[in-house]
Amino acid sequence: MKGRSYMQAIIRYELVINEALRSALMLDTPDEQIDEFIRFFGKHIGCDRIYIFEDNKKEHVTDNTYEWCRQGIESEIDYLQGVDMDIIDWWYKAFDKKENVIIRDVETIKNEHVYTYNTLKIQNVKRLVVCPIRYKNEISGFFGVDNPPIDDHLGLTTFLDMIATLVISFLKIRNSQNKSKREAKLSGYSALGQIYTSMHYINVKTNRFHIVKMEPQILTYLGKHEIYDIEDNFTDHICKIHRKFCQADYVDREVEFMDLETLEERLQGKKSIDSVFYGKLSGWCRSRFIPVDYDEDGSLLHVLYCVECIDDQKKREDKLLYLAQTDTMTGVSNRRSGEKMIERILNNKISGNNKVSGMMCLVDCDKFKSINDTYGHMAGDEVIVAIAHTLQKSCRDKDVVMRLGGDEFALFIPGVTDRKCANAFFKRLFENLKQIQIESIKDHPIIMSLGACIYDGKEELTFDELYCRADMAMYQSKKVEGYSATIYKKK
16 A cells, blocks of 8 residues: 555656646746746645755855745745855755755754754744755755645655756756747756656647757667757657657557647647657656647647656556556466456457357365365465466466465356367366475375356356356365366256
């Protein structure tokens, strides 16, 4: 549950950051963009105050240049100008070690950092997170959040560096006011590109584009050694890259996703749209279109096309999905996921595919309790694991193997519709099960029983109905001593 909560926090903060960025980019000036970004972010995460400090290293002071406060929280910006950096030198020492300042309870710093503690107490700060702002590998200030949600520290701290990068990007835009409007924007987008493996700034009307950031391997493939200026035909350019560096199974889908002619319609009412693919260089990636601005008629004009590596995130998600669908002891499907797989097979018949057919089997170990009582539960667990692996070995990849609980398993074998095929399967399965050898139970026999129900596709049966019929057949098998299989016969 902890992993799921963490993933939910990650997804939440990612969405908030993207929406804050989108909202900020709708405004004209850098100051407006910064104010809107921290306002949107602060409001949607539920903190008391967000602030940006910029250092004046010549004077050895830091200034609070931007601030957002929740309603009811008093502004501090006017009192935080020209702050001596030595007062919070321990923050900068943490920054130098590439660490963020995370105070989960201000009382924990009462003795060691008295001045900071007193200052925070006056401001009614109970907890905070602070991340350094770096420009050209040098610390130029910091970004801080006062009293963030107490249960979201982990999710927030995961995104601190990303947030700081976004902040510095806006600051770079502000500091580039002496440049042309286009150059200033592209400079800012270049800073934002640090978050992504690649970024393009595209004119949807003309199909012209500017590469803001690109992986060196791809630049080499394109015959370029550095980021270049405005080019024509984004569609041809990006399709060429995807056909080279995207795994073949995903190429067609990504080429369709790149279609600029349908982009405005797909973005209608949305902050962004994205697509997931597997890249040959970075593993799992997410591509995203973010609208930047619109023309005088309200039509989409410029967008950002961004690609980020989500390989680690995807692996975490896959692991959580695996754990949710798998019996942890045996590695086969658990009851919930196995039942869903069988229901999907059965639903194909309902949707019109009359070729759906197969055999449902229940398999369990006779007198399994005596194994636990005689040799202990660890030995019993070994038997269950060995049975599960043998069932998997005896089945095809398309067959469903699931553990119902205890020593009881269920199988669904698509395509088996007559007794001859069924008996051949039973014979092979029992022969494999008889080969199981567990050292801890010595010569104690492992005896299995099986109940089956053949589904010919003519009836519309549910999982529960198949289970009940197989269970009735199992009842008959249990009356016979050792390795008995019974097929349900409708009366």
